[in-house]
Each structure stands twice: as C-alpha cells, then as structure tokens.
Amino acid sequence: MKLTRRDFLKISSAATAGLALSGMGFNLTPVQAYTWELRTKDAKETPTICCYCAVGCGIICHTDKKTGQVIYTEGDADHPINGGSLCAKGASSYQLAQNPKRVTKVLYRAPNSDKWVAKDWKWALQEIAKRVKKSRDASFVEKNAQGQIVNRCMGIASVGSAAMDNEECWIYQAMLRALGLVYIEHQARI
Structure with missing residues (x-):
C-alpha cells in the first residue's frame, strides 16, 4: 500500500482528534436530561x-x-x-x-452621648412624632403682620427624595401641607 504524505496527515489528524475527544469524555451514548425549577416559579x-x-x-x-x-x-x-x-x-x-450585615434595628444616640443604643420601631416612630409636634407648635404662625390667617409652620423644612414616584409625592406633599410647611423642596425627576 502506497501512503502519500496527504494520506498520512489525514490519518494522523483523525487519530489525534479521536484521542483528544476520548480523553475529554466524549461519549455517543444517550444522556438523561437534568432539569430544575426556577426559584422564582411561584414568587x-x-x-x-x-x-x-x-x-x-x-x-x-x-x-x-x-x-x-x-x-x-x-x-x-x-x-x-x-x-x-x-x-x-x-x-x-x-x-x-438579603444582607446579614444590614442594620435592622433603630440605633439612637442621645445628645452628648458617644454610644449608640438599640431601640424598637414603636419607640422611634413615637419619638419622631413627638419631636415634629413640638417643633411645629413652637414655630407655628397663625396670622401674619397684616392680621391675615396664614397657618404656617416656619421651623420645619422638607427635602424630598428623587426615588419617589408621583403617587408617593402626592401623599407626601399632602402631609407636609397639612402640617403647614412652607419650605418644601423636592428632586422629582421620575
């Protein structure tokens, strides 16, 4: 049998490819499919x-x-x-x-203190409401210099959030106006 250079290269490349595929675990036997359910299937x-x-x-x-x-x-x-x-x-x-390092409690530092104390949410919300009422009562102006009724709260200002949508902004504005706030700013871009 006469073996040409071209035939030798064909046979040797086929043998090399076969060895390479067999070494990688190439197998022509049928495989069973593995499936899994998405974690968001019933979410x-x-x-x-x-x-x-x-x-x-x-x-x-x-x-x-x-x-x-x-x-x-x-x-x-x-x-x-x-x-x-x-x-x-x-x-x-x-x-x-989903973060184990996320702060989940209210941390409060009293005036002139160097320590943070963990408080519950009920205490924090009551404390915020108490301080807003105290500040509003102290700075509320019922009538202006001309004697006209203005019902303004001059001691509290509000700067809104850019992440609030129109519906949230409407509720927020209604609450601020009900308190009598005059100094209201908002970064509404959405």
Missing part, C-alpha cells in the same frame, strides 16, 4: 423603582408568597426608562433585603 412579582439615583429605572422584585422575603430582583424589560438593563448598583439591589 410574587412586584414592579418597583430603583432607590439609588434619580434616573428611576424599573426593577421587578420577586418575593416568596409564604414568607414575604425577597428572592430575586431583575430589571423590568417593560419599563420605558431602562428597558430591563440595570447599572451595578441597581443590579445589586437584592442585597438591600
């Missing part, structure tokens, strides 16, 4: 807005229907601003809810 999907900047990207938050815990977050593909894409901060928003 409740809630659309929300990213809390980091004023762009207002849409996020879908997946929560467990039984426990209410956040399972997964992803960009909302139907959102007109981001179309499903998220920046690094927005993509990591899942870690806001």
